[in-house]
Amino acid sequence: MTTFPLIASVGLDGLLVRFGETLEEPANRAALAFRAALETENPEGVEECSTSLVSCFVRFDPLAVAPEDLTARLRLILERQDWYAADLPAGRRLLRIPTVYGTELAPQLEEAAALAGMSAEEAVKSLSQAQVRVTAIGFAPGQPYMGTLPEAWAIPRQTALTPQVPVGALVVAIRQLVLFSVTTPTGWRHVGQTAVKLFQPQSETPFLLRPGDEVRFPSVSREAYERMKGDPMGGLTAEALA
Template sequence: MTEPALQTPGFPRIDSVGLDGLLVRFGETLMEPANRAALAFKAEVERECPEGVEECSTSLVSCFVRFDPLAVNPTDLTARLARLVSARDWYDAALPEGRRFLSIPTVYGTELAPQLDEAAQAAGMSAAEAIQSLSSARVRVTAIGFAPGQPYLGTLPEAWDIPRQTALTPQVPVGALVVAIRQLVLFSVTTPTGWRHVGQTAVRLFQPESDRPFLLRPGDEVQFPSVTRERFETLRGDPLGGLTQEALP
């Protein structure tokens, strides 16, 4: 994600969501600066811990703040958040501390990920070029959503601005790596999808028995190095699926 810092006219802005929510929006569509801003702003809200705030979470380009309307006046909280928004350039803010770089071994193609050739053709690449591009990309967890612990990761090079399919694939397995619109999604559950299935991992993203059931967190950086089918089969017995990680500065 190397796009320059860029503010979109009309953003940032604060919108009400129901009776107990405020949405601080930094853009209309996914851009690196807007995602950076959402992550940094969430960390700052959690650090300041304004009275009445019960929860913060981020989507691709926004920060949702849930509050107790009996504990704080929504108008007062909106004003406080507005002051925080204007206090600095969030589009150029440092990313939060505690982020990690994770490497997740991935087998590309084969019958395990049967849409690699189709996705490569849509991106104007050979299968070998697609594997090289996807396996060398270092992407950020921009958001967690849709299913427990499921990450959206981006952004990929422009060649990967390929559309979703017009029809759904009936089912992809846990650990499926899929691609569309310059993003990757790594599935934590078995599910239908309109994204093309290009890789398969042995990692478990959702571990409900753990104190931290979600393996990945927004702001983490991830790479999906290519491994052979034989190597992948050995990783099926590894509780971490061959994953390695290190702290980011």
């Protein structure tokens, strides 16, 4: 039986600190908090830290620090506290991203709702009232994975790919939401459409969302969505979380 946290080597210049096998809130919390601690302490030789759903990746300079020495340092940091119950990093925000559910813009709402045992109206209420955490950024620039949704949304991915969904598509599967920053194929069901552009390479902060942020997707009309398409932020609003 695997015991977590676990430190594993990744190539010649990487270490992966794993807090679990699958996405669970305490493991994601631990990964986010541990990364924040490393960035504050800045151990010798560490060049970059990033998080996935339940892990923290540490890239280091092997000419500046031996991997076994850095591993020992990371173990000492792990032993300091219960990372699964740690405070989440400072600087988190609550973001609201207006969303059109269903219509021809997001044609798989009814299919996803049926799999979740809901009517389309119940599904819109559930998704628009949910508050989810950005658990990781990945797959494409600025693209967030967000969870976890109520148990009813433990619906599977599709067995085949949807050939293309647009920028701003909100998709659902396995109790998670993904908001696409690029046009792409997907195996997740397209239930909502937003006007937000998550990746803005011309900005000093090109990724709009960050791991640890909380997000809500309030339902808006098609008319409101069309107006928001002219807004550089796509109607997104943000407030600081305590």
